[in-house]
Amino acid sequence: MKILSIQPASLYQNGGMGRLLRRLYKGHEKDIIGLYVNNDSSLKKGEIKEIAISAFPIHRPWMRWKLRGLFKWLRESVFCNLTKNKLKRAVSKTEFDVLHIINYGPFFGVLGDEKLLINKQLWTSFHDHFSLCSSYIDAQKLWNLSNRRLMISQELGEEYQRVFGHKEFELITDGVSQQEITVPKVTNKDYTTIYFSGLLHLDYYPLFKVLIEALDKLIDQGYAFKLIIRGTREIKILKPQNIEIDYRVNFISDEEIKKELDMADILYLPIKFTKPDFYLYSLSTKMISYIGAAGKILYHGPSDSAACNLLQKNNAAVSCVSLDVEEMVNKLKEIISMDNKISQNAKELAKSKFELNSIQKIFWKN
Secondary structure, X not given: OOEEEEEOOOOOOOOHHHHHHHHHHOOOHHHEEEEEEEEEOOOOOOOOEEEEEEEEEXXXXXXXXXXXXXXXXXXXXXXXXXXXXXXXXXXXOOOOOEEEEEOOOOOHHXXXXXXXXXXXXXXXXXXXXXXXXOOHHHHHHHHHHOOEEEEOOHHHHHHHHHHHOOOOOEEOOOOEOHHHOOOOOOOOOOOEEEEEEOOOOHHHHHHXXXXXXXXXXXXXXXXXXXXXXXXXXXXXOOOOOOOEEEEEOOOOOHHHHHHHHHHOOEEEEEOOOOOHHHHOOOOOHHHHHHHOOOOEEEEEOOOOOHHHHHHHHOOOOEEXXXXXXHHHHHHHHHHHHOOOHHHHHHHHHHHHHOEHHHHHHHHOOO
């Protein structure tokens, strides 16, 4: 079975989407062809063969602030049909049995074309609510046309059933292998390492500001910390007084990230308070990595998010559910002083809900 995997960026680009797909495809790399829309002047390379479709105009480093928004609008509005036609041509020229689309971005709904799918299957993965990443029309078309609907969470699947009509769906997210489930560690109270891995968008800055202000206050009380941020450049608007921040920008392998995760005492999991359509239905792929790691998870975000519901139900994290600095101070004290029970619970959650081999078997069952 040959899969043509369509996604908005390279499989080898930093971020949760690429990681999830790389792990789903692990062991089947020769059966995959990747096709993505390249909005950037840089190209990634990896074990899976990929085809890059350029979206005009390509993003350049000098396109900042207002220019960035202008060129994004040009790509996704004025020249959108140009990219869609490139996609259709590329798909029509490629041999495959299954078209696997990540419904993310303005371009991929055009591939819900029955002429392109003669004697082929369509599998669609929905990672976020359509209001944030696609359109009602594209999501509805792909939901109804697909042979398989692969959802990131139960909440998102049920919401799409409510909006688009009852169709069967399957839960496919990132997973944790047995080898990646690490023995829980007791937090180092004398020098606590806090770790975050991922791209850091503007909506997350208020959460990091609260975290850093809380850490500064605790340092004044005699605590010692190091904050590691992997995958994001220095955030100049965050101005810590005392806390040491180690920005690690370069792309590293999943295996190297796992080593960094296991060295951390606390794994920081922020979920932005803005945009309920995001936090109510999406599950962060970094959460899946965190539940298998040695340290404890510090959740920071809305109390009714899909991630918070899951973690609280399984007593697998300490949760700070506001932007109040004093609450964060108290939660940090709590997580530092407690034993490793919540980390043990996270490992049980990994085994019961997110075992990677089981998820891979579900994905490849056809």
